[in-house]
Amino acid sequence: MKRTTLIFLHFSICIGTFFHFLSHANSQLSAQEQGILLNLKKLWGNPESLKHWIPTNFSSHCSWPEITCSNSSIIGLSFRDYNINGTIAPFICNLKNLTTFDVSNNSFHSKEFPRALYNCSKLEILDLSQNYFYGAIPDDIHRMSRLRELSLEGNNFDGNIPASIGQLPKLRKLKLISCSFTGSFPPEIGNLSNLEDLRLVDNSKIVSTFPSEFGKLKKLKYLWMARTNLIGEIPNVIGEMEALEHLDLSQNSLTGKIPGSLFMPKNLTIVYLHKNKFSGEIPSVVKALNLDVVDLSENKLSGTVPDDFGKLINLTGLALFLNQLSGKIPDSIGRLPRLVNLGLFNNNFSGSLPAELGRYSMLEKLWVSSNRLMGQLPEHLCDNGKLVEVIAYENQLVGELPKSFGKCSSLELVKIYKNNFSGNIPSGLWTSSNLSMLMLSDNSFTGELPERLAWNLSRLEMNNNRFSGKIPQGVSSSRNLLVLMASNNLFTSTIPQDLSRLTILLLDRNRLSGSLPSYISSWKSLNTLNLSQNAISGHIPEELGSLTGLTELDLSENQLSGLIPSKLGFLKLTSLNLSSNHLTGNIPIQFENDEYAHSFLNNPGLCANRPSRSLNLENCSLRRQKSSKTSYKLIAWIIGLVVAILLGLFISFFVIRNYKKGKHGLHLTWKLVSFQKLNFTESDILSGLIANNLIGSGGSGQVYRVVVNHSSDIVAVKKIWNNRKLEEKLEKEFLAEVKILSSIRHANIVKLLCYISNDNSKLLVYKYLDNRSLDRWLHRKSRVTTFSSSVNHAVLDWPKRLRIAVGAAQGLSYMHHDCSPPIVHRDVKSSNILLDLDFNAQIADFGLAKILIKEGEQTAMSTVAGSFGYIAPEYARTKRINEKIDVYSFGVILLELTTGRKANEGDEDSSLAEWALRHIQDGKPIGDALDEEVKEPCHLNEMCHVFRLGLYCTSTQPSTRPFMKEVLKVLLQCSQIVRNEEKNATTQMFFPS
Known part of the structure; x- marks a missing residue:
């Protein structure tokens, strides 16, 4: 018994000693790991995001949110989106149990791959994405x-x-996205037998065929190889990837037919193959496929759509848009029980839409615009109450809208303009609770507007129809209504009262009467007002001059009388037309110039203090002198009048003769040189150079928006007036420069269609971009809503701003690094970055561009060109140029995009670049400098990166500025998250979860 007790006591002592040593060892390990963490924090400059790393006696470092522990030892470190600027410390691997290391989306940097991580012997997850690591991946990875x-x-x-x-x-x-890799994709990746997710997207320097060895990846579920310069055909071995669920080979240069083996994987649910160069018809082998989604968009597919698509009973999304498909859309598609989204726009489809579309499925989006479809919209589209978008513009559809639209509360967007629809709009559609955009223009609709519109409606376009009746006062019931376009209808009565939120109001070519309301002063947001060709009478209210945002005003062909309010002259109008009224008195002095030559025609009672020949108005002083003559000079007055008439006839004879002579010579002296096939002539352009079409002017010319060929085609015309004949040498230089610029074909550089010239002037004709220039959207005082049909407000969110920055950088990078010889723009600024309907950026105005002999060479200019705030300091001093002056200007634009300030908006006499530098030098947080209108927590890190990049680009020394290709690289990195978000948002419409 005593022996047993002694043994028990001895065992207890051993156990106690063991746990004592174990506890001591754990305590030592914990102290060692905490010391490593605190050294990391110090190495990284004690970032704000790690301020909570404070050792205490009450809690372990395992409670810190960045730390994952197991058995009181660190196994994971995660610093995703922590805004840390630092390096990977070698002592990180002193954390012996570390299995996960994530530093994604920070500012970590190194000139080579951090090989020190090799010493982390248990490392299983490594994420270095969205940082500034350079060099090659080591061969001993x-x-x-x-x-x-x-x-x-x-x-x-x-x-x-x-x-x-x-x-x-x-x-x-394995994710190797958006790097600068060269060569080709190694076939050895096919040996990774456990690989489930492979992402190689956006490797633009690699040129490779699709490795046939990838067919050995039997467990691969997700393959993303978009925008990787893939060439050749898709090999048949792709069908051997039996676990594949998601395949994206879009935006490459793949050729040939889509292999039948592609449709063999049993689990395949999503296919992207758009923006390639496939030829031939869609193979009928798709009938063997149990697909959920098919996306073959943005290729060059031709032929008809196989009826076998109707056998894909699990299909939820079908995207065949932007191809060359023709024939009838199979009726069987209309019977698909799970179809949610159908995208067939921009093809050559004809015939009628499947009659049973929406009858058996929860159809949400129907996109069939820009085809040759006939017949009516299917009656059952909204039978199941899920229909959200109907986009069917530019077809030949007829008849009335489906009655189901009147009860379709889910509808948000209806674009059916440019068809042959007729009849009344279903009454319930006008007030549909979710409707935000209704575009009915260019049809034959009839009926009247209801007393109230949908409360969420932001845009109503109904031009060129047969709507009638009055425009009800309740039209303002839509609290979000920004655009009302109702030109060329049969509306009567007076103008509605409360339209205070509108930015665009077009009611021209109707039968409106009454007077202009004095409460028009409440229309503070108004940018465009057109009430021409009505029967409006009375005076022009003085309050109209208080609408500081108004840039386009047309009150022509009415019955207005009285004086033109002097306050109207203080508006910054780019277009004014008051012609064909009964106005009297002086025109405001601000309008006494050639820009308003056609603004006052057919108003006999108007005069000007400083009349010019183009205004065709009488001198007000002479008029007053005539009115003050006494009756005893009546005879002299009559004689004078007769003389004046005779003199007028004499002058008119010569004026008319000279005019005819000039008109006759118009076609003889103007020369048109085109750079592509045109659907207009020089006379179409010349006839459009009127004040009503003027949209901007600058130091090098005026810009007009011209509709050509009696169609909807619109061009932008820049008129450069020299007032003297160019010397032969200068003429040759101009022609040489235009020739080079016309050869540029890049998505982010505005397209020069042609130029028209005579001895004294040059007309440059470009493709017109609907959303005009970046500065009109970006800066508060000039921020206005344009004719864009895709945007309902005038504030650019951060994803759009970042997309614009990337687009402009791509254009400049192309000019600097891909053109031979390179091109320096010399006048990069936000007003020279134009935006299309989707806010894709295009660089414009090459009037100051200089062709360089070779990349990097400096060239001296005789004068400094550019705008204050954008001009690089060395250019202002030396007049010598190279690509770095464009980099400086682009850096200023990046600062504009992030801060919302103008280039010349620093403080006192400083520029934005100088202000931003001082902001950092004073130790102020970057976040305090960012634009409050778009600054959100989810975008803060990206905005800070772009702000820093703007500072880097505006360095005083050009040698320290990056090249545009490097700037583009950083922006692409910053935008990767945004692009992924946009891609998910876009594909979600065709690939719902």
């Missing part, structure tokens, strides 16, 4: 043999992707 996930996307890694990456046997996820 396979030493990290325990890796299960490797993400290197959005860095500056270059060189070949090493074959040894295929020797990571446990790898399940």
Whole structure:
């Protein structure tokens, strides 16, 4: 018994000693790991995001949110989106149990791959994405043999992707997105037998065929290889990837037919193959497929759509848009029971739409615009109450709208303009609770507007129809209504009262009467007002002059009388037309110039203090002198009148003769040189150069918006007036420059269609961009709503701003690095960045561009060109140019995009670039400088990155500024998250979860 007790006591002592030593060891390990963390914090400059890393006696570092522990030891570090600027410390691997290391979307940097991580012997997950790492992936990357996930996307890694990456046997996820890799994709990736997720998108320097070895990836579920310069055909081995669920090979240069084996994987649910060069018809083999979504959009597919698509009973999304498909859309598609989204726009489809569309499925989006479809819209489109968007413009559809639209409360967007629809609009559609945009123009609709409109409606377009009756006062019931376009209808009565939220109001060519309301002063948001060709009478209210945002005003062909309010002259009008009324008195002095030559025609009672020949108005002083003559000079007055008439006839004879002579010579002296096939002549352009079409002017000319060929085609015409004949040498230089610029074909550079010239002037004709220039949207005082039909407000959110920055950078990078010889723009500014309907950026105004002999060479100019705030300091001093002066100007634009300030809006006499630099030098947070209108927590990190990039580009020394290709690289990295969000949002319409 005593022996047993002694043994028990001895065992207890041993156990106690063991736990004592274990506790002591754990305490030592915890202290050691905490010391490593605190050293990391110090190395990274004690960032604000880690201020909570304070050791206490009450809590362990395992409670810090960035730390994951197991058995009181660190196994994971995650610093995603922490705004840390630092390096990867070698002592990180002193955390012996570390399995996960994530520093994605920060400002970590290194001139080479951080090989120190090789010493983290248990590392399984490594994420270095969205940072500033350079160099090649090491050939011995396979030493990290325990890796299960490797993400290197959005860095500056270059060189070949090493074959040894295929020797990571446990790898399940591999992401090598948006880097500068060269060569081709290593076939050894096919040896990664456990790989489930492979993303190689946006590797623009790689040129490769699709590796046939990838067919060995039997467990691969997700393959994303968009925009990777893939060439050749898709190999049949793709059908051997039996687990594949998501395939995206879009925006490459793949050729040939779509292989039948593509449709063999049993689990395939999503296919993207758009923006390639496939030829031939869609193979009928699709009938063997149990697909959920088919996207073959943005290719060159031709032929008809196989009826076998109707057998895909699980199909929820079908996208065939932007191809060359023709024939009838199969009726069987209308019977698909799970169809949610159908996108067939921009093809050559004819015939009628499937009659049973929407009858058996929860149809949400129907996009069939820009085809040759006939017949009516299917009656059952909204039978199940889920229909959200109907986009069917530019077809030949007829008849009335489906009655179901009147009860379709889910509808948000209806675009059916440019068809042959007729009849009344279903009454319930006008007030549909979710409706935000209704575009009915260019049809034959009839009926009247209801007393109230949908409360959420922001845009109503109904031009060129047969609507009648009065425009009800309740039209303002839509609290979000910004655009009302109702030109060329049969509306009567008076103008509605409360339209205070509108930015565009077009009621021209109707039968409106009454007077202009004095409460028009409440229409503070109004940018465009057209009431021409009505029967409006009375005076022009003085309150109209208080609408500071008004830029386009047309009251012509009415019965207005009285004086033109002097306050009207203080408006910054780019277009004014008061012609064909009964106005009297002086015109405001601000209008006494050639820009308003056609603004006052057919108003006999008007005069000008400083009349010019173009205004065709009488001198007010002479008129007053005539009115003050006494009756005893009546005879002299009559004689004078007779003389004046005779003199007038004499002058008129010569004026008319000279005019005819000039008109006759118009076609003889003007020369048109085109750079592509045109659907207009020089006379179409010349006849459009009137004040009503003027949309802007600058130091080098005026810009007009001209509708050509009696169609909807619109061009922008820049008129450069020299007032003297160009010297032969200058003429040759101009022609040489135009020739080079006309050869530029880039999505982010405005397209020069032709030029028209005579001895004294030059007309440059460009493709017109609906959303005009960036500065009109960006800056508060000039921020207005344009004719865009896709945007309902005038504030650019951050994703759009970042997209604009990337687009402009792509255009400049092309000019600097891909043109031979390179081109320096010399006048990069926000007003020279134009935006299309989708806010894609195009660089414009090459009037100051200089062709360089070779990249990097400096050239001296005789004068400094450009705008204050954008001009690089060395250019102002030396007049010498190279690509870096454009980089400086672009950096200013980046600062504009992030801060919302103008280029000349610093403080006192400083520019924006100087102000931004001082802001940082004073130790102020970047966040305090950012535009409050778009600054949101989810975008703060990206905005800070772009702000820093703007500072980098505006460095005083040109040698320290990056090249545009480097700027573009950083912006693409910053925008990767945004692009992923936009891609998910876009594909969601065709690939619902």
